[in-house]
Amino acid sequence: MSTTPTLSVYNSLTRNKEEFKPLVEGQVSMYVCGPTVYSDVHIGNVRTFISFDVIYRTLLYLGYKVRYVRNITDVGHLLDDGEDRISKGARKLQLEPMEVVQKYTNGFHDVMRTFGTLPPSIEPRATGHIIEQIEMVQAIMDNGYGYESNGSVYFDTEKYIADQPELYGQLSGRKVDELLTETRSELKGSSDKKNPSDFAIWMKAGEDHIMRWNSPWSEGFPGWHLECSVMSTKYLGDTFDIHGGGNDLKFPHHENEIAQNMGACGCQPSRYWLHTNMLLMNGRKMSKSEDNSISPAELLSGDSKHITQPYHPMVIKFFMLQSHYSSTLDISDEALLAADKGYRRLCEGLKTLEGLGLSAKNQTPGARDAELLKLLDDIDTELCDDFNTPKAVAKIFEILPLINGYKGGTIAADQLSADALQQTSVKLQRIFSDVLGLQSTLDDQSGGGKALDHVMELVLDMRQSARQSKDWDTSDKIRDGLAAAGITVKDAKEGSTWTIN
């Protein structure tokens, strides 16, 4: 086996692909902006969290000890009209705000479990960290970067820009003088600010605002960006390794997060910033108002005019992994269908390999061992190149003809050694399930359990007898009947196999 290649990641902060070196050798601290739990989770959210799940899994695979923190935003995230998202949900559903939060947090967890992602190491909630947020507001004020105005506290971007002209706007590529003259924040009706680019770190609650806490400045609630600054540094330290999130959070959310951390402790929170790109439908960012949106539930049930059939969560996940996390991905029925077929072939190939790995007898080196093992090594190389799952997946597909060819006899038995096949089997299984987080859809297809297995064994046995006596009418009748019942029979030299469609 070759040595593990060096991991490199694209750092949004420097706009360069850099060698990844964690702060503490062998350990990685990673923070990812989680969902705001005010409604059912968006499929675009799912893509982002699947991307970071694979990043998390790859880091574990590479032997790092990882602390992965992903928050739940349950307060402070305001709508255009200034109403808190959670409060609005509560009003609409006539529930306690925390009931809304619980309902959609549960839903979020269910969906993520369906897609086979690992839970983060810590999943903190904004409402559980009000005290820490108040403390950070105080620290920012003590350092001269925050000012109180009518019970609310704002971050003083003008002072921050004066002190750190290179920093503010670095992540999002914004020009500071434009930020200062930006006038659109008037939308928020906040005339309490000194500059339009200033943002709230503590907001005084209005009369009818449900979610409110006591603070030195007013009864109110924390600003949206603050929770991430607080929770990331609380659990990962003032400076940690990776901060991730959707590309659309770069500005203002992440930019302001950096400003807050700098304002509070004078240091950058994260060393590497990783951003995932948007999921598109019909070439545009999904949006309910433009009718180009599909929910996780609709994808799984097939109940949407955008798709012709339900899709297995693993197929959807596989579809996503065939593009790079930093690229936009256009979702469509045609593309999902292609992924579905490809995924099925992949699963069958891996199943075949598993059998070969156990049954191969050739103890001498094979002429094509090197070719196979090279492809195997290439997978690691691709994963280490900024978590390039599409290329890693392509390598697996390049291995398939070797496996199937060996099984089918077009590749002679002495061409591949038992050892190489065994090694490939073990490694691919690991890549497939541990790193990519995929599960074969073939297994749960025989979900009827043992009874169905026995029935099928009997039926196929009877058909085999018919075939041996060249009773094609009977053998075809059995096959057609099974096909009508949704079971595909495939004949091979060693016998017939079956799968449920």
Place this chain on the structure above:
RNA sequence: GGUCGGGUGGCCGAGUGGUUAGGCAGAGGUCUGCAAAACCUUGUACGGCGGUUCAAAUCCGCUCCCGACCUCCA
């Protein structure tokens, strides 16, 4: 308007100064009682116009088109 990113073959999607990405679909073949699967072979490609270079889809300039962000969003 500002900032950033992108335009790749029928579809999705990698990649990048010279050598097949990959998947799906299509075509031909092998195998098979037939079918399915598998295997082999295979076509169509890098928005447009210039420039740099021995060589550009890949670098530079211009241009057209698209998207994201700038306001809540993963």
